[in-house]
Amino acid sequence: MKSEFLSLRQEAFEANMEIPQRGLAIYTWGNVSAFDAARSVFAIKPSGVPYDRLTPESMVVVDLDGKVADGTLRPSSDTKTHLVLYREFSGLGGITHTHSPYAVAWAQARKSLPVFGTTHADHGAESVLCTPFMSSEAVNRDYELETGSLIVETFKKENRNPHDMEMVLVAGHGPFTWGKDAADSVYHAAVLEEICKMGILTLQLEPHTPQLPEYIIRKHWERKHGAGAYYGQK
Numbered sequence: 322m323k324s325e326f327l328s329l330r331q332e333a334f335e336a337n338m339e340i341p342q343r344g345l346a347i348y349t350w351g352n353v354s355a356f357d358a359a360r361s362v363f364a365i366k367p368s369g370v371p372y373d374r375l376t377p378e379s380m381v382v383v384d385l386d387g388k389v390a391d392g393t394l395r396p397s398s399d400t401k402t403h404l405v406l407y408r409e410f411s412g413l414g415g416i417t418h419t420h421s422p423y424a425v426a427w428a429q430a431r432k433s434l435p436v437f438g439t440t441h442a443d444h445g446a447e448s449v450l451c452t453p454f455m456s457s458e459a460v461n462r463d464y465e466l467e468t469g470s471l472i473v474e475t476f477k478k479e480n481r482n483p484h485d486m487e488m489v490l491v492a493g494h495g496p497f498t499w500g501k502d503a504a505d506s507v508y509h510a511a512v513l514e515e516i517c518k519m520g521i522l523t524l525q526l527e528p529h530t531p532q533l534p535e536y537i538i539r540k541h542w543e544r545k546h547g548a549g550a551y552y553g554q555k
């Protein structure tokens with residue numbers, strides 16, 4: 322075990338342990354990675370190992386070509402999806418994938434999540450995109466890698482900046498989220514699950530609920546993130 326990756330392993334381990342703690346996945350359904358930009362490697366959950374058996378040592382360090390740089394276990398089966406996102410979306414420090422039920426419900430319904438309220442607007446002024454289904458050619462070519470490419474293509478097609486809304490729904494599958502570090506990406510996974518739940522409840526009460534008016538969306542986004550932000554403590 323290389324000592325240079327100790328803190329990266331620790332970061333990935335702690336973020337992965339937050340997945341069950343926040344109720345975002347059962348069994349082995351989910352994975353978090355932590356990126357080290359200086360070394361161009363990321364530490365990710367090992368494949369098929371339940372959360373209660375994870376340790377910092379069990380994390381697998383992988384480079385951006387998908388080669389294991391350090392570790393004895395096989396990395397998560399979703400490793401190539403993480404790799405594509407780190408390569409194509411510059412500035413990511415961590416990525417989380419879960420099968421949290423409310424976010425999965427939107428992904429299965431193949432619906433982008435509109436900005437129904439200020440909880441959503443506090444985290445981004447735009448809808449959470451849902452990708453189209455992957456083609457059978459792409460699935461057969463390299464499924465996990467193509468999942469990453471599908472996310473990147475969807476953002477390009479919609480002219481979206483991945484730093485404006487740090488989350489996506491992959492059609493028929495589930496959510497991927499990212500952030501400035503691994504913990505931040507798990508935070509976004511928890512936020513996404515919550516706003517997906519609120520969205521479903523909203524549509525149950527009123528199936529034709531419109532988006533929040535643009536001026537309220539802007540207000541909430543700007544008071545937290547804009548030039549004159551005044552939310553929280555200095």
Ligand SMILES: [Zn+2]
Nearest residue numbers: 418419494495
């Ligand atoms: Zn999955």
